[in-house]
Amino acid sequence: MNILLTGGSGYIGSHAAVVLAQAGHEVVIYDNLSNSRADVLERLGRILGQAPVFVHGDVRDAALLEQTLRHHRIDAVMHFAGLKAVGESVAQPLAYYDNNVIGSQRLLQAMQQCGVRTLVFSSSATVYGEPQYLPIDEDHPTGATNPYGRTKLHIEQMLADLAVSDASWRIACLRYFNPVGAHESGLIGEDPNGIPNNLMPFIAQVAVGRRPQLSVFGDDYDTKDGTGVRDFIHVMDLVEGHLAALNFLGGNAGWHAFNLGAGQGASVLEMVHAFEHASGRKVPYQIVDRRPGDVASTYSKADKAWQALGWRARRGLDEMCASTWRWQQADVKQKKESL
Numbered sequence: 498m499n500i501l502l503t504g505g506s507g508y509i510g511s512h513a514a515v516v517l518a519q520a521g522h523e524v525v526i527y528d529n530l531s532n533s534r535a536d537v538l539e540r541l542g543r544i545l546g547q548a549p550v551f552v553h554g555d556v557r558d559a560a561l562l563e564q565t566l567r568h569h570r571i572d573a574v575m576h577f578a579g580l581k582a583v584g585e586s587v588a589q590p591l592a593y594y595d596n597n598v599i600g601s602q603r604l605l606q607a608m609q610q611c612g613v614r615t616l617v618f619s620s621s622a623t624v625y626g627e628p629q630y631l632p633i634d635e636d637h638p639t640g641a642t643n644p645y646g647r648t649k650l651h652i653e654q655m656l657a658d659l660a661v662s663d664a665s666w667r668i669a670c671l672r673y674f675n676p677v678g679a680h681e682s683g684l685i686g687e688d689p690n691g692i693p694n695n696l697m698p699f700i701a702q703v704a705v706g707r708r709p710q711l712s713v714f715g716d717d718y719d720t721k722d723g724t725g726v727r728d729f730i731h732v733m734d735l736v737e738g739h740l741a742a743l744n745f746l747g748g749n750a751g752w753h754a755f756n757l758g759a760g761q762g763a764s765v766l767e768m769v770h771a772f773e774h775a776s777g778r779k780v781p782y783q784i785v786d787r788r789p790g791d792v793a794s795t796y797s798k799a800d801k802a803w804q805a806l807g808w809r810a811r812r813g814l815d816e817m818c819a820s821t822w823r824w825q826q827a828d829v830k831q832k833k834e835s836l
């Protein structure tokens with residue numbers, strides 16, 4: 498199939514490009530490079546033997562989208578493009594509604610115009626809001642606690658309405674838990690701008706010596722060791738879940754939501770220790786106050802994806818940490834070489 502990846506030069510989209518191309522699909526990346534760099538194309542070329550086609554464009558540009566969908570005879574779209582920083586979304590809600598919600602609406606209009614009716618959407622476990630029970634299954638009530646989460650919820654609802662209006666749509670909303678890790682080559686990975694908000698990139702930067710220590714946000718939660726518990730999922734498992742969802746949509750019309758998680762929780766300190774083991778480096782940390790808005794624990798029930806898609810996460814914490822470490826070291830080397 499010919500598959501358009503919006504946001505395909507970003508962290509998750511670039512890994513999806515690898516898995517899809519290796520499964521025999523033709524991949525076209527469509528990205529405005531607002532949070533990624535064009536050199537990821539060259540790195541994808543090194544992994545795949547040939548770089549995917551790249552279109553420099555914004556998902557809010559309906560005319561360019563239509564042209565791209567027609568020109569490349571696109572059969573299906575994976576929609577990764579979006580802004581994703583929770584704190585920034587609180588400070589700049591309009592930018593998030595514009596980019597995420599309006600961007601998705603333009604994409605859907607362009608798809609409708611061009612007769613492309615198959616979509617895999619990057620949703621988030623954030624649509625479940627405060628966990629009411631654990632593990633979280635797909636029937637858990639939804640309700641976001643910040644503008645970023647609300648954009649994901651609005652888009653999911655827009656997609657559900659669309660599927661009701663026209664039975665030929667095939668839509669999968671994939672609710673990611675905590676994606677971490679990198680491709681085994683160390684050539685692509687997560688490269689946050691500035692100080693990382695998320696745990697894994699922060700730990701990696703401490704291990705490599707870019708930051709002196711990790712702040713652990715609270716050790717008095719009602720969890721196994723008092724620190725927060727999350728459902729970390731290896732990015733390669735995550736993108737294999739996208740391929741499984743695409744195959745599922747081939748035989749199933751309508752709107753479908755799936756959790757993509759490992760189905761178990763690991764604590765912040767377990768992650769620190771796993772990273773120390775994988776890297777052979779010490780990760781100094783200090784316990785500080787809880788981060789406002791954090792919950793103690795969240796993790797998925799991943800049975801629906803297993804039953805319907807035949808997919809489940811296979812890689813463990815060691816592989817998540819080892820691949821992050823390989824990427825972090827290579828990334829530091831590449832940055833030094835480009836100075």
Ligand code: NAD
Nearest residue numbers: 504507508509529530531532533555556578579581619621
């Ligand atoms: P990322 O920022 O690395 O990738 C997103 C890509 O989209 C970037 O390359 C960016 O340049 C591009 N982009 C943004 N706005 C665009 C626009 N208007 N037009 C075209 N391109 C645009 O983020 P990621 O971690 O790869 O996340 C991908 C998707 O998965 C996002 O929708 C995100 O909300 C969702 N998600 C991510 C996580 C996570 O922890 N990484 C968790 C849950 C959901």
Ligand code: UFG
Nearest residue numbers: 621622623674694695696699712713714725727765788791
């Ligand atoms: N943490 C620290 N120190 C840090 C960073 C994080 O102790 O420097 C802790 C947090 O308190 C939390 C855990 O590590 O207990 C994980 O935090 P992350 O920021 O890595 O991930 P979150 O689960 O808070 O948030 C992620 C995404 C959000 C998304 C949410 C639910 O970043 O966008 O998952 O899917 F909304």
